[in-house]
Amino acid sequence: MRHSIKLYILTAVICILALAVVQFFLVYNTYQLLDSRFNYVERGRIGESYNLAVANDKLFPGGQPLIDSIIVPQYAYLENLYKTNHHHFDTAAQHLVNRIILELVRHENTDSMLKAIKAKNGIKDSLLYALCIHRLDIKFADNQFVNVYNRFKKYPLIPGSRQQDMGLYICGNLHQLRENNAASSLVASSPLPYSYSLSFSFYADPYNRITQVLYQMKYTILQGILTLLAVIILISITLYKWIRQKHLSDMKSDFINNITHEFNTPITAIIIANKNLRNEKTLDNKQSITTLSDIISRQAERLKLLVERVINIAASEKLELNTVPADLNELIAEILNVYSLNNANTTVNFSFHPSSTAALIDMDTFHFTTLLQNLLDNAVKYNDQAAKKISITTQLQKDQLELIVQDNGIGMSPYALLHIFEKFYRHQPRLSKPTKGLGLGLYYVKQCVDAHSWKIRVNSEPGNGSTFIITIPFKI
Template structure:
């Protein structure tokens, strides 16, 4: 982007370089050659050579094209040599520069462009065209090498309406010999600003990268610590669970059995909390294993297992499959995590005596719309903005948790490049809406 800015600045300055001087040169040059060609006295020289040969041009043009072309070349060589010898543009430019106090050094190029003769049929015949591959050098005078539209002073065409006359086009270009260097000097402020911008970006990048390395090191230390702690927790916890199962099998006492059930429930709860803590450091490193699945088939499987958990509860869980197209690319494990976490929240944040959860699907033109609606406590606007943040727990806190469930949901949704939104009113339940592209 910065390169294009500098390049366009150069082009603009190049186009407008010495604009006022070009206007002065154009005006004065045309004034000095009024009713003349190329330079004062140039018309007389050109007239002599043209009118001396025009009869022969006409005869050969009608009878012998090969000899006509040969005559054209000899004519251009002779006439242009005479014009070069008589060229007075050097002294003319010196007079113009002195008159208008132009101090910069100027190189010029005076060129013939086109010479055509007309016989008695009102049609012009080309004698010289500088664009032809084998045409003689068009340069009549000057030493300017880089001839282009930016340094063109004037281009003129002179003609006569009568028969046996000619039409002649020529141009004058003028420029300083060090145009490129001069423009670069004029652009020094722009170069300085560009250099300052680049240095600023490099410094900011360096500072950002250094801070990122520090944050990465802290994150790795935190991950190592959590991995170590969870490993140490799992060892005695596994022993407790195994010992409790053995105790429950061999004990027939009514007093011991309730205690073993309490131990089992709390051990499983602690196991889940440790797993959630470990997931904090590993979730962002998960690589999705996407496969083509029927979303309806996945939902049937997930809800079948979840209903076993709801046996004997006051929760009604239903599935409405209204989508006609339901195949998509999905990671089954993380999709299951998304649905289960939303279902857990629908039950957790629900104080109704009869809890209802409806899972439904429908299609728009390109997507499957998955809706999970409940009749729970609902959410205000502030809560809706925060529910996907890590460790956020909304009030009232109806159960113990780490505030990671919906954070996991959002991470999994983003990893799939899906979209999720929430519609909720306090006291009237919530609807989680997931937009999933179909195949």
């Protein structure tokens, strides 16, 4: 059975992990899809304002004069290299691009431009942005454009070209450049010879883009989490009920074994006594006949009580009461007197501390007597002390009366405290002598307490004895 439970738990964990992985990929793929389609509502106005800001310029205000100052003096030199030596032309062109990038980075004013755009359009969002060059072509005297830089190519002398295919960074803090976060993409060119064509883009995205995308996915994420939790809860409930059923099955098996032993003991004694009665020597001895007859009578009475207890407790879920007014203190004193006589040969010290006021309670005296006897039996049975001490106290607490039964026995573990009132459960600690029982004593105590609408609680620690406290409503 243990292997079955372990196999079930392992299978359940694997299934939960598999479901978690499936849910993760579902959420991840949904995120990727929504992220690729994400549209920032302010991007259009940012793009329009940016286009106006660079309408007669390139990249940023003041960008065109800066680029012209670098390229224009190099037209003749580059044209000659292009016509005579393409390899040298490629090298010179890469150096030219590097120089342009360095100067643009040094003199860029995109941050102030973006602040002006946000102020003009009343945009409060924190933005990430980037400015990139995608392509640069130079036109010589023949009016044919010659490519100097293309973002889709790798250039050994242009470091930025090795990083990504979105272009050369001029400035910004946005590093994930996509088509859907490009606010503006422009191509600036001239039909005149000895000019150039520049392709560039300005990117803008909200700082909390990921949060916004995840917010759009809230129902997908919630559905995935709820599904996973539902599976975990269902598996946990199933496992709990399975273990509980196993626990109940074990207790029933233990109950059957115990009751078999309990029944066999008086039956065996009756059979042996009856066999001895048939012995001729015994028939001649009246004292022996009386002794054997007493044994048969006691064991038959014990057998009768066992049968009645099993029938009354195991078959009934709720006790039927016949309540009468009775003084609790007097009833306890009577029960202790009888119990002390029956246990005269044991080393048990009983002490009773009654309340100063008469405690007249409506109760079923028969069931209460059995309740207290069960508590006393357990206090004696689960006790390894040389001098067993049991204290019974009744005390008034405002509008209620407390019945306290305390012993110096072996105590109970926290696990045992959770189950002691369950039907067929038997606490099985390490004792010097094995204990007998049906696992019904404390179950009966709880049934009796509930039937009277009383309350019971237990304080116990291993090695420090146990204290049962029954709270009874009481008005003076």
